[in-house]
Amino acid sequence: MTALATDPAPASVAALRAALPGVVLDDSPTALAAHRTDRSAMPGDPNPLVVARPASTEQVSQLLAYANAHRIPVVPQGTRTGVAGAASAVDGAILLDLTAMDRIVGIDADDMIAVAQPGVIVSDLAAAAASRGLFYAPDPASAQISTLGGNVATNAGGMRCIKYGVTRESVRSLEVVLADGTILRTRPNTIKTVGGLDLTGLIVGSEGTLAVITEITVKLLPAPGPERGVLGLFPSVAQGLAATNRIASGSRTPARLEFMDGRCLEAIRKHIPDAPVPAEANAWALAVTDARDGAEEDLTSFEEIFTDAGATTVQRATSAEELEAILEARRQLQPSARGLLGGSVEGDIAVPRSALAAFSAGVAEVENAYDVTIALGGHVGDGNLHPIVAYTPAEGARARADEAVMTLSRLAQELGGTMSGEHGVGLEKLPALDTEMAPAALDLQRRIKALFDPNGILNPGKKY
Amino acid sequence: MTALATDPAPASVAALRAALPGVVLDDSPTALAAHRTDRSAMPGDPNPLVVARPASTEQVSQLLAYANAHRIPVVPQGTRTGVAGAASAVDGAILLDLTAMDRIVGIDADDMIAVAQPGVIVSDLAAAAASRGLFYAPDPASAQISTLGGNVATNAGGMRCIKYGVTRESVRSLEVVLADGTILRTRPNTIKTVGGLDLTGLIVGSEGTLAVITEITVKLLPAPGPERGVLGLFPSVAQGLAATNRIASGSRTPARLEFMDGRCLEAIRKHIPDAPVPAEANAWALAVTDARDGAEEDLTSFEEIFTDAGATTVQRATSAEELEAILEARRQLQPSARGLLGGSVEGDIAVPRSALAAFSAGVAEVENAYDVTIALGGHVGDGNLHPIVAYTPAEGARARADEAVMTLSRLAQELGGTMSGEHGVGLEKLPALDTEMAPAALDLQRRIKALFDPNGILNPGKKY
Structure with missing residues (x-):
C-alpha cells in the first residue's frame, strides 16, 4: 500500500x-446544481465536490479506489428520478453519474x-427485449425516465x-465495484445456484450504500398477451x-391492480380536465390482464367481482389506446395532487392486503390531527398505497404534513406493514427506521454496510 | 454479562x-448415531456432544445463547435428507434437531x-395449502420427507x-435466532418492502451457518390447473x-421440464422392471403444463416441438395417475443409478441452458479419463443436471468417481455455470469453491458469516 493510500489528503x-x-469530471456550478438532488423533497447538501461521469467499469474501479484511499464520499446517481433522497448530494462528495454507461450489452x-x-x-x-419477442417485467411509473441501475439500487416496484414481482425478482446477477475498487461478479448467470450466499439480492435495494453497480443481467420472460382491463x-x-x-x-392473478x-x-x-377519470366516484379500481390464454375469462371474472362488490359502473378497456389513456391518468396522480390544496407530500406505505381497509379507516383521524387532506391511491394488489398528504399554504402546514406522513408510516407499521413499499429509505424515511425494525435487525444491516464499506464512503448518511 | 458467559468451560x-x-437432550449412542449424517456420502464427525430437540423459539434462543457463551458448535438439522453434508455432525456439537417444531401456524x-x-x-x-384452494409451489424430489426449514436453509430446487422459481422466491419472511440467542424477524409480511437490506434472501440458502430458522412465512399462489404432460x-x-x-x-413455459x-x-x-420408461431410447424428455387456461395449446405446442426436433415417439400423459407414475420413475433415478455398476456419486451442476449441449459433449472425455460411466438427467429447464457418475467395485474406482464429479463441476464452471444448482455446498462441494467464485466474493461471504456468528458456532466447517 502506498503512502497515498494510507494518508488521506484533502480532496x-x-x-x-x-x-x-x-474520467470526465465536471465541477461547474451548473453541473453541481443539476446533480444536487433527486425528485424527493430532500434538497441535498449544498457543496458536493464534483460530478464524475465514468465510461467503464474500470474507470469506476479507479475512482472508488482513489476515493476510498482519500476518504472521499461517493454518491451514485442515475437520472435522479428517485423520490426518497437516496441520490441527493453529500457535501464534499463525488457525484458518480452513471448515465454515460448506457449500453445494452446483449440480449440472449x-x-x-x-x-x-x-x-x-x-x-x-x-423495448429491446420486446423487439426479440421477450419481456422485461418490471414497470415502475418512471420507466421512461429512470435508469436500470437506479431501479436495481432501489429495488423499484x-x-x-x-404478477411479476419487484425488480429484485428480475435480477439474475450483477457486476459491482466494491468500495476499495475491487470488481466483483455476484454469481454465475445460471437460473439456479446455491454455491454461495445471495450477494445479488443483498445489493439490490441497498441504495448505493454497499457497492456501485456497473453491469446488470436480468431475466426476460416470454412476451405476454396484449393488456386489457376492467374499470x-x-x-x-x-x-x-x-x-x-x-x-x-382470487384464482385469476391480474397483471396490474390499481386503486x-x-x-x-x-x-x-x-x-x-380531459383525463379519462369519472366525474363522481368515491373509489376507482382497475384490473388488467395480459394473459395469452384465458384473457376473456379473466375480464369476465374481474367484472363479476366488481359488480358483486357493489360497483356503480363497470367498464372494459379493451383497446390499447383506451387502456393506456387510463394508465397515464393514473400515472399523473402524483403531479396532479400538488394542485389539490397548494402543496403535497407523498407516502409509500405497504401493509398485508387484508389490512388495507384498516389503514384507510385510520386516515380520517390523521387528517383531523394534522389539518391536512389525504388522498389514497396505489398498487393495492401489493398492499402498497401512496397516501398523498395535501396541505395549504398556511404557516406550519408543510411541517404538519410531514408529521402526518410519519404518522401514516407508523400506522402501517402497527398493521404489520412498512413505511416504504417501493420508494426506498434514502434520507426521507430515516426517521421511520427505528419503528420499522428491531434494533438487532437494524444493527445487522449497519454492520453489513460497514463490512462492505469500512471507510463509509458509499452514499454516507443514507438508508440506515 | 456473567462470568459464565465470558469464561467458556468445557462443554x-x-x-x-x-x-x-x-430442552429435550439426548446423548444416547443410538440418537447420536442416527443424527450423525444426512443422505450425502459425507460420514459426519464421530463425536457430536448431544442431540437437542427444542420445542419453541425461546428454547432455541436459550440454547444458542448458552452455546455461544461456551463456544459449543451447533449443527441445525431437519430430517437430514440433504445430499451435500450440510447437516452432518461436527465433533463436540449440539445437533439441533428442529423436527419437534412442526406446527403449521396458519394459512391466510x-x-x-x-x-x-x-x-x-x-x-x-x-397439502394444507391445497385444502384451502392455494398452492405452495416448491416441489423438491424430497418433498414427502424433507422439512420446510431444511428446504429454506438450502434454498431447495x-x-x-x-415456472415457479427456487425456494427463496417463495419465502416472504423469516423468524430466526442469531448465534447469540437474539430472536429476529427479517422483514414485515408485506409483499413489498424496501425498508432495509434483504436479510431474508441472505439467510435462505445459508445452510445453517448464519442463523437458526425458527418460523417461516411463505407466499402461496392460486391453485394451478391439473398437470398434464408430453413425453x-x-x-x-x-x-x-x-x-x-x-x-x-418458447412462449409456453412448462411447469416441469425434465430430461x-x-x-x-x-x-x-x-x-x-415395470417402470414406465421405454426399452430403447438415447434421450427422454418430459414437458408438463399446469395451466388453468391454454393447457391444450401448451400440450400441442410441446408435441410439435418434440416432433420437429426429431422425436421417435411423442406421447401424452393426461391422466393424473399416468403422469404421476412417470414422475415417480424420474424421481427413482438416483436410487436406481447406484445399481448401474455397483456404486455411484451424483453431481449437481447448472449451466446457462444454451451450454447444456456443450456440457453433455464434454462428458465422454471425463468418462475416459476416470474410467467411469456417467448418466445425465435433470431439470434441464433450469440448465440443472445431476450427472450420475457410476463406478465399479475395483480398487480406487470410488476415488476416481469423486475426481470425475470435480472435473464435471469445473467443466460447468468453465461454461459459465456452477458446481451446485440446488444441493448446496455443505461439506461435499467445499473443494469446488475456489474455482466457483472470485476470491473477493468468497472473502465477502466469509466476512458476512463472521459478522453473523463471530464465535463460529453455527455449523462450522460448512459452506465457505
Missing part, C-alpha cells in the same frame, strides 16, 4: 483530475437474459409487481378495496 | 441439562401466505423451478436437449 478536483485522467433469447449497463433507461431495455367505480373506499382484495386473492379514492380522481380532473 | 451434557432444563387465504415452523414436512404444507423419446442426447431448450425459451439420457433409462429399468 481536490485538481488532484482527482491528475489521478483519474480518463436462448437463455432469456439481457445484459445492460446501469445507465440504460428502463423502457429502452423493455410499480404496477406490474402483483370499476364504487360508492365507497371500503367497497373498492373489498373488490380489489377479492381479485388479488384511487375520490380525492385522487378530483386531483387528476383538476390537473388534466 | 458437558450435564451442564447443558442444568442450564436448559426445558386473503394475504395468500402460510406461516410454519421449520420441522413441517414440505408436502404437508403443500426441484422440478417446478422453471418425447429421441435418437440422441443432442436432439433431446435441443427440444427441451426450444420449449424452455434423462439412455443410461438413466437403463438404470431405472434395471432397478424397477
Whole structure:
C-alpha cells in the first residue's frame, strides 16, 4: 500500500483530475446544481465536490479506489428520478453519474437474459427485449425516465409487481465495484445456484450504500398477451378495496391492480380536465390482464367481482389506446395532487392486503390531527398505497404534513406493514427506521454496510 | 454479562441439562448415531456432544445463547435428507434437531401466505395449502420427507423451478435466532418492502451457518390447473436437449421440464422392471403444463416441438395417475443409478441452458479419463443436471468417481455455470469453491458469516 493510500489528503478536483485522467469530471456550478438532488423533497447538501461521469467499469474501479484511499464520499446517481433522497448530494462528495454507461450489452433469447449497463433507461431495455419477442417485467411509473441501475439500487416496484414481482425478482446477477475498487461478479448467470450466499439480492435495494453497480443481467420472460382491463367505480373506499382484495386473492392473478379514492380522481380532473377519470366516484379500481390464454375469462371474472362488490359502473378497456389513456391518468396522480390544496407530500406505505381497509379507516383521524387532506391511491394488489398528504399554504402546514406522513408510516407499521413499499429509505424515511425494525435487525444491516464499506464512503448518511 | 458467559468451560451434557432444563437432550449412542449424517456420502464427525430437540423459539434462543457463551458448535438439522453434508455432525456439537417444531401456524387465504415452523414436512404444507384452494409451489424430489426449514436453509430446487422459481422466491419472511440467542424477524409480511437490506434472501440458502430458522412465512399462489404432460423419446442426447431448450425459451413455459439420457433409462429399468420408461431410447424428455387456461395449446405446442426436433415417439400423459407414475420413475433415478455398476456419486451442476449441449459433449472425455460411466438427467429447464457418475467395485474406482464429479463441476464452471444448482455446498462441494467464485466474493461471504456468528458456532466447517 502506498503512502497515498494510507494518508488521506484533502480532496481536490485538481488532484482527482491528475489521478483519474480518463474520467470526465465536471465541477461547474451548473453541473453541481443539476446533480444536487433527486425528485424527493430532500434538497441535498449544498457543496458536493464534483460530478464524475465514468465510461467503464474500470474507470469506476479507479475512482472508488482513489476515493476510498482519500476518504472521499461517493454518491451514485442515475437520472435522479428517485423520490426518497437516496441520490441527493453529500457535501464534499463525488457525484458518480452513471448515465454515460448506457449500453445494452446483449440480449440472449436462448437463455432469456439481457445484459445492460446501469445507465440504460428502463423502457429502452423493455423495448429491446420486446423487439426479440421477450419481456422485461418490471414497470415502475418512471420507466421512461429512470435508469436500470437506479431501479436495481432501489429495488423499484410499480404496477406490474402483483404478477411479476419487484425488480429484485428480475435480477439474475450483477457486476459491482466494491468500495476499495475491487470488481466483483455476484454469481454465475445460471437460473439456479446455491454455491454461495445471495450477494445479488443483498445489493439490490441497498441504495448505493454497499457497492456501485456497473453491469446488470436480468431475466426476460416470454412476451405476454396484449393488456386489457376492467374499470370499476364504487360508492365507497371500503367497497373498492373489498373488490380489489377479492381479485388479488382470487384464482385469476391480474397483471396490474390499481386503486384511487375520490380525492385522487378530483386531483387528476383538476390537473388534466380531459383525463379519462369519472366525474363522481368515491373509489376507482382497475384490473388488467395480459394473459395469452384465458384473457376473456379473466375480464369476465374481474367484472363479476366488481359488480358483486357493489360497483356503480363497470367498464372494459379493451383497446390499447383506451387502456393506456387510463394508465397515464393514473400515472399523473402524483403531479396532479400538488394542485389539490397548494402543496403535497407523498407516502409509500405497504401493509398485508387484508389490512388495507384498516389503514384507510385510520386516515380520517390523521387528517383531523394534522389539518391536512389525504388522498389514497396505489398498487393495492401489493398492499402498497401512496397516501398523498395535501396541505395549504398556511404557516406550519408543510411541517404538519410531514408529521402526518410519519404518522401514516407508523400506522402501517402497527398493521404489520412498512413505511416504504417501493420508494426506498434514502434520507426521507430515516426517521421511520427505528419503528420499522428491531434494533438487532437494524444493527445487522449497519454492520453489513460497514463490512462492505469500512471507510463509509458509499452514499454516507443514507438508508440506515 | 456473567462470568459464565465470558469464561467458556468445557462443554458437558450435564451442564447443558442444568442450564436448559426445558430442552429435550439426548446423548444416547443410538440418537447420536442416527443424527450423525444426512443422505450425502459425507460420514459426519464421530463425536457430536448431544442431540437437542427444542420445542419453541425461546428454547432455541436459550440454547444458542448458552452455546455461544461456551463456544459449543451447533449443527441445525431437519430430517437430514440433504445430499451435500450440510447437516452432518461436527465433533463436540449440539445437533439441533428442529423436527419437534412442526406446527403449521396458519394459512391466510386473503394475504395468500402460510406461516410454519421449520420441522413441517414440505408436502404437508403443500397439502394444507391445497385444502384451502392455494398452492405452495416448491416441489423438491424430497418433498414427502424433507422439512420446510431444511428446504429454506438450502434454498431447495426441484422440478417446478422453471415456472415457479427456487425456494427463496417463495419465502416472504423469516423468524430466526442469531448465534447469540437474539430472536429476529427479517422483514414485515408485506409483499413489498424496501425498508432495509434483504436479510431474508441472505439467510435462505445459508445452510445453517448464519442463523437458526425458527418460523417461516411463505407466499402461496392460486391453485394451478391439473398437470398434464408430453413425453418425447429421441435418437440422441443432442436432439433431446435441443427440444427441451426450444420449449424452455418458447412462449409456453412448462411447469416441469425434465430430461434423462439412455443410461438413466437403463438404470431405472434395471432397478424397477415395470417402470414406465421405454426399452430403447438415447434421450427422454418430459414437458408438463399446469395451466388453468391454454393447457391444450401448451400440450400441442410441446408435441410439435418434440416432433420437429426429431422425436421417435411423442406421447401424452393426461391422466393424473399416468403422469404421476412417470414422475415417480424420474424421481427413482438416483436410487436406481447406484445399481448401474455397483456404486455411484451424483453431481449437481447448472449451466446457462444454451451450454447444456456443450456440457453433455464434454462428458465422454471425463468418462475416459476416470474410467467411469456417467448418466445425465435433470431439470434441464433450469440448465440443472445431476450427472450420475457410476463406478465399479475395483480398487480406487470410488476415488476416481469423486475426481470425475470435480472435473464435471469445473467443466460447468468453465461454461459459465456452477458446481451446485440446488444441493448446496455443505461439506461435499467445499473443494469446488475456489474455482466457483472470485476470491473477493468468497472473502465477502466469509466476512458476512463472521459478522453473523463471530464465535463460529453455527455449523462450522460448512459452506465457505
